[in-house]
Every structure is written in C-alpha cells, then in structure tokens.
C-alpha cells in the first residue's frame with residue numbers, strides 16, 4: 001500500500017453547515033448549552049466534543065472549540081489562553097493515540113474558507129482512524145527541516161526547506177515537555193501568516209505530527225493549490241526564504 005485512501009460520506013458532507021462565507025448562518029459553538037456529546041472542557045470556553053458531521057468512514061471525529069468568543073483567533077488570545085488550548089489539544093491527541101483504539105490519530109486546524117474550513121468559530125479537529133492507515137506515508141523528520149528563525153525554551157521555529165505546499169510554510173519542533181514554547185511560537189507564526197500572506201484571506205492550516213520523540217507542527221497559509229503539486233507531486237521551494245526569516249525575526253520576535 002503506498003497511498004492512504006479515506007472514504008468520505010457525501011450524504012453527511014452535503015448537510016454540513018457553513019458560516020465563513022454565509023455569516024448570517026447561526027454558530028452552534030456560540031451556544032454551548034445546545035451542544036451534545038461533550039467529552040471534556042477547560043477554562044475560557046475550551047470544549048472537546050463529537051463532530052456531528054462525521055464524514056469520514058471508520059473514524060471517530062472530534063471538534064476542539066478553542067474559545068467562547070466568535071470571530072477571534074489565535075493571534076487575539078492571551079498568552080495564557082493560547083498555552084491552555086495547545087496543552088489541552090496535545091494532551092487529548094496523545095490520549096487518543098494511547099487508547100489503543102486507533103491505527104492513527106490526526107490533530108489539525110482549518111481556518112478560513114481557503115483552508116477547507118466551514119465554521120468561523122475558532123476550532124481544531126482530532127480524527128482517530130480505526131481502519132488501515134499507513135502512517136509511514138505521513139511526513140517524517142526530514143520534512144521538518146528548514147532555515148531556523150528562532151530556537152527558544154526547547155522549541156525551534158523554521159521556514160520549511162522541504163515544504164509540502166511551498167509558500168510561507170513553517171515548521172515548529174518541540175520537546176514533548178515544551179508545549180508552552182510550542183504555543184508561544186505557534187501564536188506568533190499564525191499572526192505572521194495572516195498578516196504577510198494577504199491572498200490567503202486569513203486562511204491557514206496547522207497540522208500536528210510526531211518527529212521522533214518530539215512534537216512537530218506545520219503551519220501554512222492557504223491559496224489555490226499549486227497545479228504542479230496536484231498533477232505531478234512536484235513541490236515548490238520559494239526563493240525568498242532568507243527574506244522571510246529576516247522579516248519574521250525583525251518584526252515579530254523583537255520582544256521574544
């Protein structure tokens with residue numbers, strides 16, 4: 001097996017609500033009293049619950065609501081809240097992995113209409129696959145190589161030199177006990193991505209992975225995907241990485 005093929009239920013997919021483009025549509029996460037199948041909560045409106053629209057076959061899909069406020073996102077959070085969200089999410093991800101129920105558990109965030117996201121209210125997702133998944137096809141340690149932007153408190157942030165999508169792709173690698181440093185740099189990276197890649201219209205993804213014994217994350221703005229990638233799996237390496245590293249350091253890390 002050299003591909004992972006996941007079945008997607010079109011009947012459920014068709015009924016999925018959307019309120020990024022249609023802002024008049026109600027937001028279920030703003031009415032937590034109406035939510036069902038809640039698994040865990042934390043301060044500041046953090047809620048982990050079953051995804052009502054579980055479009056993927058042989059999988060448990062969970063939603064992690066990040067905040068009780070609609071229309072705000074990671075760059076708006078206090079340092080404390082950002083750390084709480086990341087600590088909570090990583091802990092739940094590792095718990096699902098160690099439950100023994102799944103062949104693979106993925107943890108990611110879609111934000112904005114070009115990211116694959118449908119809900120405006122800030123949230124992340126966890127999916128536990130019960131069926132066969134070949135995790136050796138997931139990115140490995142080499143995929144997190146890059147030009148270092150900063151290394152601090154057990155976490156490294158770099159601009160990817162083996163990017164998947166190419167433009168503005170950042171890697172974060174942190175020891176498993178450095179979740180706070182991971183959260184701090186993630187917050188700055190999301191702010192950078194949203195400010196500097198205007199064409200993405202604040203659309204971005206965060207994907208979490210394992211890199212040896214460390215935790216890694218890829219953060220990337222989203223645009224229409226390169227046809228070279230879709231058609232031929234040719235990856236794009238942009239020529240301006242040194243400028244991005246310089247700009248990031250000078251304008252986003254001054255007090256870090």
Ligand SMILES: [Zn+2]
Nearest residue numbers: 027030070121
């Ligand atoms: Zn909301």
